[in-house]
Amino acid sequence: MSDPDATDWQILRELQRDGTLTASEIGRRIGLSQPATWRRIVDLRKAGILHPQRLRIDPEKIGFGVTVFLGVKLATKGRVSLEDFERAVAAIPEVQTVEHVLGLYDYRLRVVARDLPDFERVLRRRIMTLPGVGNVEANVLLSEERRPGPLG
Amino acid sequence: MLTDHERRILRYWQDEPSLTPGEIGEKVGLSAAQVARRMKTLRQRGVVKSIEAQINWPALGYAVEVSLRITLDKTVPRAFDEFLAAAREVPEVIEIQTFLGRVDARLNLIARNMPHYQEVYRDRILTLPHIADIEALMHVARIKAEEVYPL
Numbered sequence: 001m002s003d004p005d006a007t008d009w010q011i012l013r014e015l016q017r018d019g020t021l022t023a024s025e026i027g028r029r030i031g032l033s034q035p036a037t038w039r040r041i042v043d044l045r046k047a048g049i050l051h052p053q054r055l056r057i058d059p060e061k062i063g064f065g066v067t068v069f070l071g072v073k074l075a076t077k078g079r080v081s082l083e084d085f086e087r088a089v090a091a092i093p094e095v096q097t098v099e100h101v102l103g104l105y106d107y108r109l110r111v112v113a114r115d116l117p118d119f120e121r122v123l124r125r126r127i128m129t130l131p132g133v134g135n136v137e138a139n140v141l142l143s144e145e146r147r148p149g150p151l152g
Numbered sequence: 153m154l155t156d157h158e159r160r161i162l163r164y165w166q167d168e169p170s171l172t173p174g175e176i177g178e179k180v181g182l183s184a185a186q187v188a189r190r191m192k193t194l195r196q197r198g199v200v201k202s203i204e205a206q207i208n209w210p211a212l213g214y215a216v217e218v219s220l221r222i223t224l225d226k227t228v229p230r231a232f233d234e235f236l237a238a239a240r241e242v243p244e245v246i247e248i249q250t251f252l253g254r255v256d257a258r259l260n261l262i263a264r265n266m267p268h269y270q271e272v273y274r275d276r277i278l279t280l281p282h283i284a285d286i287e288a289l290m291h292v293a294r295i296k297a298e299e300v301y302p303l
Contacts (some may be wrong), residue, residue: 004212012212015205018168051206053169057301061199062154062162064301069251069258071289086295093302098295101219104287108219112301139253149246149262150214152205 004049007032010027012050013151017051057100064112070127071105075134085132090115094122105137154199154303157182161190162199169203214262216269218279218292220277221255223285230255231282242276255287266298 004012010030014021024149027037044050059067060063074085082100089098111127113119127136155161158289160180162204164171172190175182180188194200222229238287239248239259260278263269276284 012205012207014290016207019203019205019285047211048207048210051208054204054206054299055200056164056202056204057166058163058198058201059301061197062159062303069249090296094297096299097297099219100295101289102292102294103289104221105289105294112298117170122191137254139255139258140250142250142252144249146246147240147246148244148246149207149209152243 004044004047007050008040009046009151010096011037011044013148015050016148016151053057059112059114063114065115066113067144068111068113068119068142069139070109070111070123071139072109072127072130072133073104073131073135074106074132078130085133088130089127092126094126105135158190158194158199159184161187162194165191165200165256166300166303167298178190183217209262215265216263218261218263218269219289219291220259221262221287221289222257222259222283225282225284226256228282233279235283238280242272242280244272244276256285 007030011026015030017073023041024034026032027034030037031039033148037077041050058113059065072089074082080139086098087098089107092110094113095109096112097108099108099109100106109127111119111122113122123136123138127133157180161176161182162219164176164179171186173188176191177184177187180187193199222235224235235257236248236250239245239257242259242261244261244263245259246262247258249258249260250256259277261269261272263272
């Protein structure tokens with residue numbers, strides 16, 4: 001597709017507010033026909049700008065009371081390949097996200113647990129035993145908000 | 153908490169939010185109507201807070217993503233509130249988190265390129281109130297991003 005124009009941005013803005021809106025509902029809000037809106041949504045998906053939807057779940061209501069972000073430094077870079085670490089860490093069910101970063105740490109992990117004792121179990125049995133793991137820093141999440149970003 | 157049926161529905165639903173009640177029903181052995189009713193309850197109870205479209209920022213021209221880990225000057229009583237309120241005004245900030253630990257807050261910042269990042273960092277971030285220290289982590293790659301819960 002050609003570069004997204006102002007109308008595409010409007011569509012993205014509406015969808016960011018509510019991912020369940022239909023093409024006709026969005027079209028009505030921004031003054032575009034249903035088929036034209038639908039075509040643009042399909043193009044945005046094809047261009048990879050619009051990813052599949054995601055459920056935003058309240059973790060406490062399903063029994064996950066603790067979210068912790070871990071900064072992980074690899075101890076033995078070069079000897080253990082990054083792929084080994086990445087494969088092993090991505091397979092841990094409690095690890096929700098893994099980001100490779102540059103800076104003070106090599107990886108940033110988002111970990112969920114039922115409570116602090118459960119988190120300690122995950123940390124000791126699963127994280128500290130990962131191949132090549134070195135220094136680990138933990139920060140317990142207190143609050144979180146997602147912003148609309150440049151679309152807002 | 154969740155019933156067994158709800159847990160199983162949620163497991164498939166969070167993996168693939170575009171599934172219809174009928175498709176989930178086939179996997180968990182319930183009718184489309186039974187699944188639809190439980191999906192509705194899960195939303196009404198706030199277990200599922202929202203269903204969000206996800207924007208791929210790099211595809212929209214925002215190639216740079218930086219995680220800014222911030223320590224605040226806690227000698228100022230309203231440091232947290234004032235910092236957070238000001239951070240919300242920065243359009244390039246896409247996520248704000250607060251922590252108990254070595255850092256107090258984290259901002260996820262996106263920019264079109266490095267010169268743009270430098271501009272936002274200097275003009276909008278360093279001017280935020282009550283910052284005692286900042287560390288930056290530059291995102292290289294996402295290895296796992298689905299953010300699903302182990303149900």
